[in-house]
Amino acid sequence: MADDIILETRNLRREFGALVAVNNVSVRVKAGSFHSIIGPNGAGKTTFFNLLSGTLKPTAGQVFFKGKEITHLPVHRAVHLGIGRSFQITNLFPNLTVMENIRLACQAMGRDNFRLFRSHRAFRQYEERAWEIMGKVGLQDKALMLARALPHGDQRKLELGMILAPDPQLLLLDEPTAGMASEQVPELIALIREIQTSGKKTIILVEHNMNVVMRVSDTITVMHYGEVLAEGTPAEISANETVQKAYLGALYE
Ligand SMILES: Nc1ncnc2c1ncn2[C@@H]1O[C@H](COP(=O)(O)OP(=O)(O)O)[C@@H](O)[C@H]1O
Ligand SMILES: [Mg+2]
Known part of the structure; x- marks a missing residue:
C-alpha cells in the first residue's frame, strides 16, 4: 500500500x-x-x-x-x-453542557498518555483539551450552555468537537x-x-x-x-x- x-x-x-x-x-x-x-x-x-x-x-x-x-x-x-466518525443520529448528551460533552468525549476516548494522569490532574488535562477543542469548533463562548439549548448548527459543531476529542x-x-x-x-x-x-x-x-x-x-x-x-x-x-x-x-x- x-x-x-x-x-x-x-x-x-x-x-x-x-x-x-x-x-x-x-x-x-x-x-x-x-x-x-x-x-x-x-x-x-x-x-x-x-x-x-x-x-x-x-x-x-x-x-x-x-x-x-x-x-x-x-x-x-x-x-x-x-479513525473518528460521526453518526447520522446525534450522539450528544442533551442535558450536559457543551464543555461536559466534549470533556466526556476526551475521557471516553482519551489517548494513552491521558491514562498516565490520575484524578485531579487528569480532570485538568481533559478540561484543557476540551477548551482547546471548543476553540477549534468555535464554541468556547457557549461552553456552559446545555447541549439541548444549542441551535442546530451549533449542535453539529459540538458533534464535530466530540469526534475531534481523540485527535x-x-x-x-x-x-x-x-x-x-x-x-x-x-x-x-x-x-x-x-x-x-x-x-x-x-x-x-x-x-x-x-x-x-x-x-x-x-x-x-x-x-x-x-x-x-x-x-x-x-x-x-x-x-x-x-x-x-x-x-x-x-x-x-
Ligand atoms: N441494519 C440493517 N439491516 C438491514 N438492512 C439494512 C441495514 N442497514 C442498511 N440496510 C439497507 O442497506 C441499504 C443501504 O443502506 P445505507 O447504507 O443506509 O444507505 P445510504 O446511507 O447510502 O442511504 C439500504 O437498502 C438499507 O435499507
Ligand atoms: Mg446514510
Missing part, C-alpha cells in the same frame, strides 16, 4: 439477508485529502462507513488503515488508531449538514475544511448537497446499489456521462 494512502478497502462487501448493501467496493483514500462519497438514498454509504469504523463487520473484503489491516478490529480500537487522523462524517438550514451549511463546511487543512487530517464525507461536494472535494466516489459507479475529481464526476444521466441531475434537486 502506497505511503500516501491512509485508507484502503479491497472488495468490501456487506449483506443484510438477501440484500447486498455494499458490493465489492475497493476505494483508496489519499492522506490529507477531502474525499466525498455521494449516491442516492440506500446506495450503501452509511453501511460503508460502518464497515470502515468497525461498527459493522463485512461479509467479505478487507479494510486497511495506514497499511495495517483493521477489518476485524472493534470500534474502540479503530478510534485508538486514529483522529481520519474523520468519517456522515451527512454532517443534514437537517441544517441551508444558510448555516457553508460555515460548517468551512470549519471542516479548516480542521482538514490546519490539522493535516483526512476527511471522508457523505453529503447530499452537491454544490458543497463539488466545491470542497479532492476526490468523489459515487455509489449506487452498493457499488462504486464512478470515482474522480469534481470536474471528472461532473463530466461523467453515466453519473450525469443516472444521478447528478436528481442529486442536485
Whole structure:
C-alpha cells in the first residue's frame, strides 16, 4: 500500500439477508485529502462507513488503515488508531453542557498518555483539551450552555468537537449538514475544511448537497446499489456521462 494512502478497502462487501448493501467496493483514500462519497438514498454509504469504523463487520473484503489491516478490529480500537466518525443520529448528551460533552468525549476516548494522569490532574488535562477543542469548533463562548439549548448548527459543531476529542487522523462524517438550514451549511463546511487543512487530517464525507461536494472535494466516489459507479475529481464526476444521466441531475434537486 502506497505511503500516501491512509485508507484502503479491497472488495468490501456487506449483506443484510438477501440484500447486498455494499458490493465489492475497493476505494483508496489519499492522506490529507477531502474525499466525498455521494449516491442516492440506500446506495450503501452509511453501511460503508460502518464497515470502515468497525461498527459493522463485512461479509467479505478487507479494510486497511495506514497499511495495517483493521477489518476485524472493534470500534474502540479503530478510534485508538486514529479513525473518528460521526453518526447520522446525534450522539450528544442533551442535558450536559457543551464543555461536559466534549470533556466526556476526551475521557471516553482519551489517548494513552491521558491514562498516565490520575484524578485531579487528569480532570485538568481533559478540561484543557476540551477548551482547546471548543476553540477549534468555535464554541468556547457557549461552553456552559446545555447541549439541548444549542441551535442546530451549533449542535453539529459540538458533534464535530466530540469526534475531534481523540485527535483522529481520519474523520468519517456522515451527512454532517443534514437537517441544517441551508444558510448555516457553508460555515460548517468551512470549519471542516479548516480542521482538514490546519490539522493535516483526512476527511471522508457523505453529503447530499452537491454544490458543497463539488466545491470542497479532492476526490468523489459515487455509489449506487452498493457499488462504486464512478470515482474522480469534481470536474471528472461532473463530466461523467453515466453519473450525469443516472444521478447528478436528481442529486442536485
Ligand atoms: N441494519 C440493517 N439491516 C438491514 N438492512 C439494512 C441495514 N442497514 C442498511 N440496510 C439497507 O442497506 C441499504 C443501504 O443502506 P445505507 O447504507 O443506509 O444507505 P445510504 O446511507 O447510502 O442511504 C439500504 O437498502 C438499507 O435499507
Ligand atoms: Mg446514510
